[in-house]
Each structure stands twice: as C-alpha cells, then as structure tokens.
Amino acid sequence: MTPHVTVGVDESPESLAAALWAAEEASLLDVPLHLIHTEEWPVTAEVPPLSAESLVERYETLLRATADRVRDDRPGLDVTTGMARGRAPAELTAAANEAEVTVLGSRGLGGVVGFLIGSVSLAVVGRARRPVVLVRSGAPPSGAGSGDAGPGIVLGVDIEQPCDPLLAFAFGEAARGDEELRIVHSWSPPPAYGYTAVPDPGVGSGPGRKVTEGLAEMVRPWRSKFPAVRVTEQAVVGPAAAA
Structure with a gap:
C-alpha cells in the first residue's frame, strides 16, 4: 500500500489539532494524508434510515471542512478522506496498521489515573502494530x-x-x-x-x-x-x- 499518514476525525477541538499535526507530519514525510471518520450508527427502529443518512451527510461535511482547513494550512499536500462503518476502535486500528503513522486527538488523562479520556484512542494505541500519536488541542506542530x-x-x-x-x-x-x-x-x-x-x-x-x-x-x-x-x-x- 502507498505510504501515508492517517488521522481520525470527529467534531472535537482535539481532532482538528490532530489533523493539523498529521498534515505537518505528512509534509515532512512527503506522503499523502488520509482523513477518516468512523460511524457506528446502524439502521434500526431507534435509528431510522433518514437519521442515518443525515448523520452520514453531517460527517461527510465535517471531513470536507477539515480537509479544506488542512489544505489551507499545507498547500500542495495530497489529502484524501473516507468514512468507515463499524466499531471505531476496530476500524481505526485496521487503518492504523496500514499507515506510516496514525494521529488521534486526546484530551489527556481522565479522573482515574491510567485511563485516557477517549476509550477509542486508548483501544487503538493498545492494539495497533504501527505508531500511533495522541495530540492534544494546542499542541505544537510536528x-x-x-x-x-x-x-x-x-x-x-x-x-x-x-x-x-x-x-x-x-x-x-x-x-x-x-x-x-x-x-x-x-x-x-x-x-x-x-x-x-x-x-x-x-x-x-x-x-x-x-x-x-x-x-x-x-x-x-x-x-x-x-x-x-x-x-x-x-x-x-x-x-x-x-x-
């Protein structure tokens, strides 16, 4: 697979910080940047098709906006986006195992010492075979x-x-x-x-x-x-x- 940097995208400030950090890293490595969002909304009685479609549109808009921000910050960087449907830890771990490095947002330590706020980040760090970087909002660029x-x-x-x-x-x-x-x-x-x-x-x-x-x-x-x-x-x- 073509070498690339992957970053997980959601609606948090930490996610945007991670995307900008990942863009800098991709530029330094001279590889493309792939933005991925995972969505776990099944079509059920609780989540009807219309709601699921609205969520997909919402997160596609989020990916486009994040990609535009990254391109503004790093003109010329090859940026791609994608969505994965399934359990976020499993999907992001699979993506991480195909990337040179994967970047995720982190809010730092939670109230219980030893646990990172964000079970998804914690799960990916523990399972991925390739490097995973956790970036806090306000972190300096790579x-x-x-x-x-x-x-x-x-x-x-x-x-x-x-x-x-x-x-x-x-x-x-x-x-x-x-x-x-x-x-x-x-x-x-x-x-x-x-x-x-x-x-x-x-x-x-x-x-x-x-x-x-x-x-x-x-x-x-x-x-x-x-x-x-x-x-x-x-x-x-x-x-x-x-x-």
Whole structure:
C-alpha cells in the first residue's frame, strides 16, 4: 500500500489539532494524508434510515471542512478522506496498521489515573502494530522548526514485544524536532511482593533490575543510531500513565 499518514476525525477541538499535526507530519514525510471518520450508527427502529443518512451527510461535511482547513494550512499536500462503518476502535486500528503513522486527538488523562479520556484512542494505541500519536488541542506542530527544543516525546513500550517500528519513529521524531525522548515501560511485580515488607519492588530488587536491564537493552541500539537524541528510560511499577 502507498505510504501515508492517517488521522481520525470527529467534531472535537482535539481532532482538528490532530489533523493539523498529521498534515505537518505528512509534509515532512512527503506522503499523502488520509482523513477518516468512523460511524457506528446502524439502521434500526431507534435509528431510522433518514437519521442515518443525515448523520452520514453531517460527517461527510465535517471531513470536507477539515480537509479544506488542512489544505489551507499545507498547500500542495495530497489529502484524501473516507468514512468507515463499524466499531471505531476496530476500524481505526485496521487503518492504523496500514499507515506510516496514525494521529488521534486526546484530551489527556481522565479522573482515574491510567485511563485516557477517549476509550477509542486508548483501544487503538493498545492494539495497533504501527505508531500511533495522541495530540492534544494546542499542541505544537510536528517537527517544529523554530530551533527551540520541543516539549518532549513520551513513548510507551513493552519489553516483551518487538517495538522497532515504534522506536524508529520516536527517535526520528525526536531527532528532527530536537526534542527529549522519554521511554516508559510499566510492569507489575510478582504477587509474592504483595505479602512482603519491600516498599518498592522496582528499586534494586531482582525483578526490578531485570526489567530495567531489559529496557536498556531494547533502547541501546537506537541510542547508537541517534547519538544526538536526549533519552531517558523509565521502568514504572504500576500504570504507565502515572509516570
């Protein structure tokens, strides 16, 4: 499939911020940008055909308006749009697995630590095999070329799974934008630690040391490839969002 950047579109301010960020990324990669909206409205007694058609028209209008805004911001960028019918997490994950990178809007952390507001974004991040970027409203553009260091990039990894595409993307973004890269792996100690007096099983313990060494080993080749990138590694006991 032709390389491209995908962005999920809805009616939120975060979605527009994600689209503009994705447009910048597509321009930097010199690939097309694909805007996608997923709609889950079945035609039932509760949602008659006329209502469903109205919703489709509404979201087609939204896609056109977002595409126009992106083209105004990035003249010459190849922008396409599309709608998918089905469960949003599944449809967006499928789209993400075909893209160089997928961009979604995010409202940040919810009231319960560890959960992102927006179950769709959370599901796609957890399932996609390709890089997924979450963008908040007001976020700076990708690879901003002002010469100032950016706010930093946070990458979540699982040391038990292959993460090379994610590491390549994150290091490349950090190098291009002169941003610090923080790589986080969350883990849970063995159940036995729940019955001991060890205050923090991640500090100096056998399991904690093994996790820290595994994270360092995963990152080491990428440090060598990108020696100018400022990198910190963090093995977190418990939810990664707490970091």
